[in-house]
């Protein structure tokens with residue numbers, strides 16, 4: 505494989521230390537399942553981007569929903585992150601990915617801070633995390649506090665189809681005239697946001713949300729709607745711990761219709777959903793966390809593909 509940057513290797517090493525190592529699984533969002541879908545653009549964003557899947561004909565998509573834990577055994581009834589990774593299959597034979605979680609902002613502003621955070625979250629020899637270490641991290645990097653508040657209060661969704669998901673980073677849309685607009689993506693569930701308490705979810709199976717979605721799809725499709733928030737000059741594009749003001753204009757980009765589990769779960773589990781796999785009409789922002797993710801996902805992919 506191509507050598508990856510040492511920082512990305514060190515980050516994945518520390519993700520394994522913080523969560524444990526589970527051969528064959530992704531080093532984050534370890535347990536997940538993939539579904540067949542289509543994405544139909546609303547036609548409302550063609551003045552801002554030339555991206556074919558956001559402006560043209562409907563496209564097929566593959567969606568992986570996941571529990572964020574690095575262990576595949578984190579129960580779905582717990583207050584853990586949930587992921588949505590969408591791979592849009594474009595008419596020219598290429599793919600483009602959009603990866604989100606049920607958090608509006610991230611918990612570290614740079615890859616270096618994220619590395620320090622992982623160290624603070626790594627259990628000691630007694631197998632326990634030391635809360636003082638996390639407090640120390642938050643005191644040193646107070647910009648991470650909103651992300652941690654969101655982690656502490658995130659809803660436990662009744663379904664993967666009843667959660668809201670954010671792609672968090674800024675991306676840059678480019679239109680036919682070459683003009684640029686910074687955007688942030690968010691998926692809204694057409695069923696509305698619905699959640700349960702930890703007590704109500706206490707008897708759920710570990711992989712309840714996958715089973716729930718499979719049951720629900722047997723009765724009909726589940727839809728999520730893609731929104732974008734448009735930045736105004738001065739809104740930060742390089743700091744994923746900071747939300748943009750809530751009054752920024754928004755557009756409805758399109759509708760994702762999730763239809764059925766994919767036929768070959770093992771094949772799709774083996775793929776990478778890479779947040780930096782963009783397409784013409786979309787560019788990466790200057791967010792350093794977005795930049796390191798490409799390499800970190802490649803390190804995880806290499807390891808999980810070759811685990812004994």
Ligand code: HEM
Nearest residue numbers: 530531532533568587589604605618671777800801804805
């Ligand atoms: C420094 C920041 C981050 C690092 C180092 C990191 C690392 C990773 C790694 C190593 C994987 C497993 C990749 C694979 O084996 O295919 C992963 C998966 C994932 N991450 Fe991140 N991540 C970061 C930030 C984020 C952010 C900001 C989001 C939210 C937008 C996010 C959402 C996800 C999701 C949804 C998956 C599962 C993707 C799938 O289903 O294939 N991550 N992450």
